[in-house]
Amino acid sequence: xxxxxxxxxxxxxxxxxxxxxxxxxxxxxxxxxxxxxxxxxxxxxxxxxxxxxxxxxxxxxxxxxxxxxxxxxxxxxxxxxxxxxxxxxxxxxxxxxxxxxxxxxxxxxxxxxxxxxxxxxxxxxxxxxxxxxxxxxxxxxxxxxxxxxxxxxxxxxxxxxxxxxxxxxxxxxxxxxxxxxxxxxxxxxxxxxxxxxxxxxxxxxxxxxxxxxxxxxxxxxxxxxxxxxxxxxxxxxxxxxxxxxxxxxxxxxxxxxxxxxxxxxxxxxxxxxxxxxxxxxxxxxxxxxx
Amino acid sequence: xxxxxxxxxxxxxxxxxxxxxxxxxxxxxxxxxxxxxxxxxxxxxxxxxxxxxxxxxxxxxxxxxxxxxxxxxxxxxxxxxxxxxxxxxxxxxxxxxxxxxxxxxxxxxxxxxxxxxxxxxxxxxxxxxxxxxxxxxxxxxxxxxxxxxxxxxxxxxxxxxxxxxxxxxxxxxxxxxxxxxxxxxxxxxxxxxxxxxxxxxxxxxxxxxxxxxxxxxxxxxxxxxxxxxxxxxxxxxxxxxxxxxxxxxxxxxxxxxxxxxxxxxxxxxxxxxxxxxxxxxxxxxxxxxxxxxxxxxxxxxxxxxxxxxxxxxxxxxxxxxxxxxxxxxxxxxxxxxxxxxxxxxxxxxxxxxxxxxxxxxxxxxxxxxxxxxxxxxxxxxxx
Numbered sequence: 321x322x323x324x325x326x327x328x329x330x331x332x333x334x335x336x337x338x339x340x341x342x343x344x345x346x347x348x349x350x351x352x353x354x355x356x357x358x359x360x361x362x363x364x365x366x367x368x369x370x371x372x373x374x375x376x377x378x379x380x381x382x383x384x385x386x387x388x389x390x391x392x393x394x395x396x397x398x399x400x401x402x403x404x405x406x407x408x409x410x411x412x413x414x415x416x417x418x419x420x421x422x423x424x425x426x427x428x429x430x431x432x433x434x435x436x437x438x439x440x441x442x443x444x445x446x447x448x449x450x451x452x453x454x455x456x457x458x459x460x461x462x463x464x465x466x467x468x469x470x471x472x473x474x475x476x477x478x479x480x481x482x483x484x485x486x487x488x489x490x491x492x493x494x495x496x497x498x499x500x501x502x503x504x505x506x507x508x509x510x511x512x513x514x515x516x517x518x519x520x521x522x523x524x525x526x527x528x529x530x531x532x533x534x535x536x537x538x539x540x541x542x543x544x545x546x547x548x549x550x551x552x553x554x555x556x557x558x559x560x561x562x563x564x565x566x567x568x569x570x571x572x573x574x575x576x577x578x579x580x581x582x583x584x585x586x587x588x589x590x591x592x593x594x595x596x597x598x599x600x601x602x603x604x605x606x607x608x609x610x
Numbered sequence: 611x612x613x614x615x616x617x618x619x620x621x622x623x624x625x626x627x628x629x630x631x632x633x634x635x636x637x638x639x640x641x642x643x644x645x646x647x648x649x650x651x652x653x654x655x656x657x658x659x660x661x662x663x664x665x666x667x668x669x670x671x672x673x674x675x676x677x678x679x680x681x682x683x684x685x686x687x688x689x690x691x692x693x694x695x696x697x698x699x700x701x702x703x704x705x706x707x708x709x710x711x712x713x714x715x716x717x718x719x720x721x722x723x724x725x726x727x728x729x730x731x732x733x734x735x736x737x738x739x740x741x742x743x744x745x746x747x748x749x750x751x752x753x754x755x756x757x758x759x760x761x762x763x764x765x766x767x768x769x770x771x772x773x774x775x776x777x778x779x780x781x782x783x784x785x786x787x788x789x790x791x792x793x794x795x796x797x798x799x800x801x802x803x804x805x806x807x808x809x810x811x812x813x814x815x816x817x818x819x820x821x822x823x824x825x826x827x828x829x830x831x832x833x834x835x836x837x838x839x840x841x842x843x844x845x846x847x848x849x850x851x852x853x854x855x856x857x858x859x860x861x862x863x864x865x866x867x868x869x870x871x872x873x874x875x876x877x878x879x880x881x882x883x884x885x886x887x888x889x890x891x892x893x894x895x896x897x898x899x900x901x902x903x904x905x906x907x908x909x910x911x912x913x914x915x916x917x918x919x920x921x922x923x924x925x926x927x928x929x930x931x932x933x934x935x936x937x938x939x940x941x942x943x944x945x946x947x948x949x950x951x952x953x954x955x956x957x958x959x960x961x962x963x964x965x966x967x968x969x970x971x972x973x974x975x976x977x978x979x980x981x982x983x984x985x986x987x988x989x990x991x992x993x
Contacts, residue, residue, distance in 0.1 A: 369898045451653045454652070454653045454654065454655050455657045456741065459653075459655065459867050462866030462867055475860075477944075477946060478945055482951065486951055487939075488948070489943060489945040489946065489947055489951075491853070491948050493853075583949070584949075586852075587852065587854050
């Protein structure tokens with residue numbers, strides 16, 4: 321009987337100690353970041369479909385909606401090492417019409433201090449492959465094969481008061497650009513992508529017979545990097561605000577005049593280039609205290 | 611005491627066994643509907659809009675097909691009063707009435723009462739991939755605060771009861787089908803009970819409608835590498851998918867959006883004044899939504915005349931002409947219609963022909979004659 325009791329007690333302690341050991345091993349040293357994406361103009365939250373904005377070129381304009389991709393997020397630690405969140409294959413879709421897409425959860429990040437935040441605006445050439453997304457809304461972002469394929473980096477849709485006083489639609493759509501041969505199929509190439517406007521750049525355009533042939537494609541994605549001190553704790557989410565300062569697409573390094581570029585720029589690499597340069601100053605990251 | 615405990619245990623186990631058996635019998639023991647498997651070819655979406663309370667089954671789809679085509683869905687049996695979904699939704703016309711419909715001149719449909727529907731029809735195909743509301747204005751949508759206006763199931767009820775459609779009575783309809791030979795057995799197979807309810811009628815028809823899938827057009831085969839398109843079709847595809855061409859793709863898709871619609875709502879510049887009380891604005895109350903309507907799929911579009919929500923265009927050529935030179939600028943026009951400042955995309959005669967060639971390559975002949983979607987040769991009570 322005593323032996324049975326002893327055996328029982330021994331077993332009981334064995335179980336207790338094994339439990340305790342297990343919980344020691346389960347110490348979780350990871351935390352989460354919530355990336356809150358906000359879209360602003362002149363430091364104010366975007367008021368959609370309101371003709372209340374004006375760029376430095378003098379264009380009065382409104383914004384209706386924005387859809388874009390953020391990818392390749394990297395967090396930099398003080399020792400220079402980087403952490404890459406791997407959730408959702410590293411590509412995130414943001415849509416001003418789908419509020420849930422404006423809050424990106426990045427779980428499983430090592431706790432500790434960080435000094436910088438990096439990401440790619442759009443998708444790089446390795447990630448930007450045809451049919452990567454088969455489900456909407458991401459699949460609706462496809463960039464036609466003829467123009468380079470893959471996906472729009474961004475669709476920014478709005479209207480501006482053009483030189484004729486018309487509220488004219490514009491699609492500020494960024495993605496893979498094209499270089500074109502000057503001549504196509506022996507026909508005169510009347511199509512000057514560099515100086516096109518809403519009134520001239522479609523005139524006489526006669527694809528596919530006189531469509532200038534694409535000589536090469538141009539990757540227009542770019543990396544955004546900002547020094548920012550933040551900490552990831554396992555107890556609570558770190559909230560980082562990612563602000564797209566929309567006006568800077570038009571008022572950055574080079575002034576963007578809608579009257580010059582017209583309503584569509586998917587086939588205007590020169591406009592894509594302006595957007596790419598201006599885009600480097602569009603984004604701002606800050607730690608959100610809320 | 612020990613003996614009492616043993617008896618008690620026996621009673622408990624016996625009770626559990628009995629209730630367990632009884633519970634199974636009442637629910638699903640004898641109900642073994644087979645899951646209806648949807649073949650999703652690449653690159654079609656893998657996310658399907660199938661409500662959790664109405665999973666698709668072989669038996670449910672089969673029952674739904676009978677109900678879809680049975681003229682007694684109006685709740686009446688007199689030959690002059692028969693009307694079903696299939697009265698207007700003709701398979702060979704892309705499940706629309708079609709411009710050649712013997713009853714509905716020009717494809718403008720009306721109900722048993724003679725009253726015309728608010729808008730012309732939309733095709734019933736690939737709705738299992740639609741997450742953006744049903745109808746030209748999307749008045750049925752998943753998160754609608756009104757729980758009776760959310761789904762295809764609700765559309766069935768609305769169609770059966772509307773004065774400008776079947777003008778039926780749900781109680782009368784379910785009572786009628788309860789007493790038609792053969793139907794109770796089909797309900798038993800589909801839902802595990804031979805009791806006909808209107809809820810089950812809705813669910814069965816909705817299952818059938820979700821089974822109406824088109825993925826086998828010439829263009830689909832081209833994308834899968836099974837055939838080559840003609841030069842004209844390929845030229846048309848370039849036009850379709852370039853901003854400086856016809857610029858159709860933002861709303862109507864392409865190879866990477868093979869639905870050939872976004873299922874979203876746009877003001878495409880048909881008008882400058884908007885008096886329709888059933889546009890998108892009527893659903894959202896958002897001012898900029900005036901004159902907006904769903905972009906319909908372009909699959910089998912040749913059979914979907916008349917075109918636009920009000921059926922103002924009778925031919926595809928008229929539609930292409932509209933987008934080429936008839937677009938009207940207004941404060942409500944969608945930003946994607948950036949060509950509106952010039953009145954349209956300005957296509958040449960050859961370009962129009964090429965564009966049309968490509969659009970016709972989206973025709974899925976198999977879908978239009980698929981016997982699984984056709985009028986049943988016999989209804990359940992036919993001898």
